[in-house]
Amino acid sequence: MNFHHVPVMLDEVMTYLDIKQGGTYVDCTLGGGGHTIEIIKKIQPGGLVIGIDQDPNALEAARKRLHSYGKRVVYVHSNYYRLKDVFAQLNLREADGVLFDLGVSSHQLDEGERGFSYMQDAPLDMRMNPEDPVTAEHIVNQKTEDELNGLIREYGEEKWARRIARFIVDYREKSPIHTTGELVEIIKKAVPAGARREGPHPAKRTFQALRIAVNDELNRFRKALYEAVDILRPGGRVCVISFHSLEDRIAKEVFRELSKSCICPPGLPICTCNKKQELKVLTGKPVLPTPEELKVNPRARSAKLRAAEKC
Incomplete structure (x- = not known):
């Protein structure tokens, strides 16, 4: 590497x-x-x-x-x-x-398998220290909708935080979320089409928020x-x-x-x-x-x- x-x-x-x-x-x-x-x-x-x-x-x-x-x-x-x-x-x-x-x-972004990048499909990890216990997968599947909303809004400064949190919770009721690719698709569906056409990648702020939370x-x-x-x-x-x-x-x-x-x-x-x-x-x-x-x-x-x- x-x-x-x-x-x-x-x-x-x-x-x-x-x-x-x-x-x-x-x-x-x-x-x-x-x-x-x-x-x-x-x-x-x-x-x-x-x-x-x-x-x-x-x-x-x-x-x-x-x-x-x-x-x-x-x-x-x-x-x-x-x-x-x-x-x-x-x-x-x-x-x-x-x-x-x-x-x-x-x-770390270039190492797709680490799960930091929304551009590559990989396990939802995002730990800078692989010895730390909490992964992004744990947060995405265990936090309540309110907790996810607060986390994505505060750490990601994401205006669509509530919708993204709701879509995550709705999705995981059917099946746990394991990969970055799954999460990106959920976020894309949560962010309205007009907002997706403007600004950065729709998953950028949510991924940033999760990374900050995982690594405190x-x-x-x-x-x-x-x-x-x-x-x-x-x-x-x-x-x-x-x-x-x-x-x-x-x-x-x-x-x-x-x-x-x-x-x-x-x-x-x-x-x-x-x-x-x-x-x-x-x-x-x-x-x-x-x-x-x-x-x-x-x-x-x-x-x-x-x-x-x-x-």
């Missing part, structure tokens, strides 16, 4: 991480290793990159691609929401930079972002590349919260909250890919980058 891919917003990531020679950096979503390779080049001589990925296939491919860098890279099969545990197990205390490159990776992506990312700030040394930086408005909103909210020096109600004569500013936000607005990058890598079109520095 070829895991090589074009790393998104590589120049911008290198600029905002402000790589230091001999530094310690964490790539929380190692994937194809594209960002990590560039980080390694800048930290030498010395330095260390902790490469975390919950997908064992991605880790194995990264080991092969990065083998020439030897002990400059430590490979960790885990989820980034366990970031502080990973550091403790490696006897590390602080990092100079942490990178999150969120969402489903190109190679938003809750885990929020927890991981706080942990990333905790392990940064003063002057260290955290960069987030997101591909979904809900992920971007979490990064924006956490950065804003941790950049405040006082959260007392307005009008108090003195500060009583004793809150200290933890971050300096480096990106007032999210940084977007350049037109030149989009010509080379169309999958970067929805990417947004935010960065902050530990005070």
Whole structure:
């Protein structure tokens, strides 16, 4: 399996991480290793990159691609929401930079059998970590109509969420739903013909919602972002590349919260909250890919980058 891919917003990531020679950096979503390779080049001589990925296939491919860098890279099969545990197990205390490159990776979409893609018929899986217990098939067949509606509406931002949920429940009363192909056909019937002719593929938002739910992506990312700030040394930086408005909103909210020096109600004569500013936000607005990058890598079109520095 070829895991090589074009790393998104590589120049911008290198600029905002402000790589230091001999530094310690964490790539929380190692994937194809594209960002990590560039980080390694800048930290030498010395330095260390902790490469975390919950997908064992991605880790194995990264080991092969990065083998020439030897002990400059430590490979960790885990989820980034366990970031502080990973550091403790490696006897590390602080990092100079942490990178999150969120969402489903190109190679996971290309692996049809993983069930991430609505363009290929496969088992309804969608687990980034094959060891996790919950699959998309479980959610589609076990959740109530109200639960499916809420999930598809919130995580997929899908206006036809209620109809899709109802059609799923009606279908599974006759037979369980096992494959992505079955689900795509159900969604196509649920979305009115006029809506199907406009915008993205009618199944895109529902598949996105299921993937987020299966992997608990938003809750885990929020927890991981706080942990990333905790392990940064003063002057260290955290960069987030997101591909979904809900992920971007979490990064924006956490950065804003941790950049405040006082959260007392307005009008108090003195500060009583004793809150200290933890971050300096480096990106007032999210940084977007350049037109030149989009010509080379169309999958970067929805990417947004935010960065902050530990005070």
